[in-house]
Amino acid sequence: MKVMASNNIISLKHVYFTYPNSKRPALSDINLDIKRGSWTSIIGHNGSGKSTITRLINGLLLPDENQNTYIVVDNQELSDDTVWNIRDKVGIVFQNPDNQFVGATVADDVAFGLENRGIEHNEMKTRVVKALEEVGMTEYATAEPSNLSGGQKQRVAIAGILAIRPKVIILDEATAMLDPNGRESILRLVKHMKERDNLTVISITHDVNESIELADNVVVVNDGKILATGDPIKVFENQAMINEIGLEEPFIFELKNKLIKAGINIPLEIDTEEKLVNYLCQLNSTM
Numbered sequence: 275m276k277v278m279a280s281n282n283i284i285s286l287k288h289v290y291f292t293y294p295n296s297k298r299p300a301l302s303d304i305n306l307d308i309k310r311g312s313w314t315s316i317i318g319h320n321g322s323g324k325s326t327i328t329r330l331i332n333g334l335l336l337p338d339e340n341q342n343t344y345i346v347v348d349n350q351e352l353s354d355d356t357v358w359n360i361r362d363k364v365g366i367v368f369q370n371p372d373n374q375f376v377g378a379t380v381a382d383d384v385a386f387g388l389e390n391r392g393i394e395h396n397e398m399k400t401r402v403v404k405a406l407e408e409v410g411m412t413e414y415a416t417a418e419p420s421n422l423s424g425g426q427k428q429r430v431a432i433a434g435i436l437a438i439r440p441k442v443i444i445l446d447e448a449t450a451m452l453d454p455n456g457r458e459s460i461l462r463l464v465k466h467m468k469e470r471d472n473l474t475v476i477s478i479t480h481d482v483n484e485s486i487e488l489a490d491n492v493v494v495v496n497d498g499k500i501l502a503t504g505d506p507i508k509v510f511e512n513q514a515m516i517n518e519i520g521l522e523e524p525f526i527f528e529l530k531n532k533l534i535k536a537g538i539n540i541p542l543e544i545d546t547e548e549k550l551v552n553y554l555c556q557l558n559s560t561m
């Protein structure tokens with residue numbers, strides 16, 4: 275396949291994947307385009323195939339052989355020759371902060387990926403200092419990772435990725451084990467880095483409110499297939515589908531429906547919490 279420069283930083287075409295010893299494919303005919311600089315939420319119930327998709331994107335897993343299949347990341351087709359290069363471009367933060375540490379200190383840990391890539395010592399030191407600064411963990415550089423809080427551990431994991439200067443950050447339920455403040459602060463950090471460096475973010479999440487607030491695009495995965503994709507508000511408006519696959523209804527929709535039931539008519543175009551608050555304030559001032 276000839277790869278042409280494209281607005282899409284990631285493209286998957288006709289991707290199938292079957293785990294060894296498994297009779298059923300975990301993924302069937304996945305077609306997915308992700309725009310450069312966008313924030314994509316991947317949602318779907320447990321076991322639907324979300325993590326498998328991300329492992330295919332950075333070559334941790336290879337798709338089933340199929341003539342029409344290809345995976346392109348940043349204008350390079352994923353192959354044995356490009357996989358290491360592509361892994362430098364795509365960093366994944368996993369759910370459990372305790373499973374992602376290898377260094378004896380926070381700084382060692384952030385340096386680990388750079389060491390592996392043979393980055394020269396002085397350059398490595400500079401990058402580690404900078405990455406820790408970016409995630410607000412400078413004062414913990416010599417701390418033992420095991421003594422950090424869950425949120426701090428995820429910051430260090432993000433620093434380890436930033437140090438490699440990726441183009442895509444994948445959060446695989448990276449905030450699921452944090453309390454609401456920890457979650458909020460990690461998402462704010464990722465949003466800031468995204469805007470500063472034009473990073474592309476892919477976030478696997480069960481938090482539909484995160485999808486509504488931060489994502490440009492939502493991908494609904496169900497039983498190894500993509501069931502829907504598009505603008506978050508439009509996707510979540512399909513309540514029948516959301517209910518059918520057992521996903522939670524976003525807070526804004528729940529609230530709107532309750533207000534409508536209480537006789538307060540809310541126009542269709544009110545689709546964010548901010549707009550709803552403004553609308554209700556206006557309504558109040560005219561009453």
Ligand SMILES: Nc1ncnc2c1ncn2[C@@H]1O[C@H](COP(=O)(O)OP(=O)(O)OP(=O)(O)O)[C@@H](O)[C@H]1O
Nearest residue numbers: 293294296300318319320321322323324325326327
């Ligand atoms: N290493 C493996 N070997 C065999 N089957 C696997 C393996 N990892 C995942 N699977 C199966 O592949 C399917 C998709 O799993 P995957 O981890 O991608 O789902 P997920 O959507 O990320 O789920 P969760 O929300 O629980 O993280 C599931 O049926 C799962 O049991």
Ligand SMILES: [Mg+2]
Nearest residue numbers: 324325326446
């Ligand atoms: Mg998963």
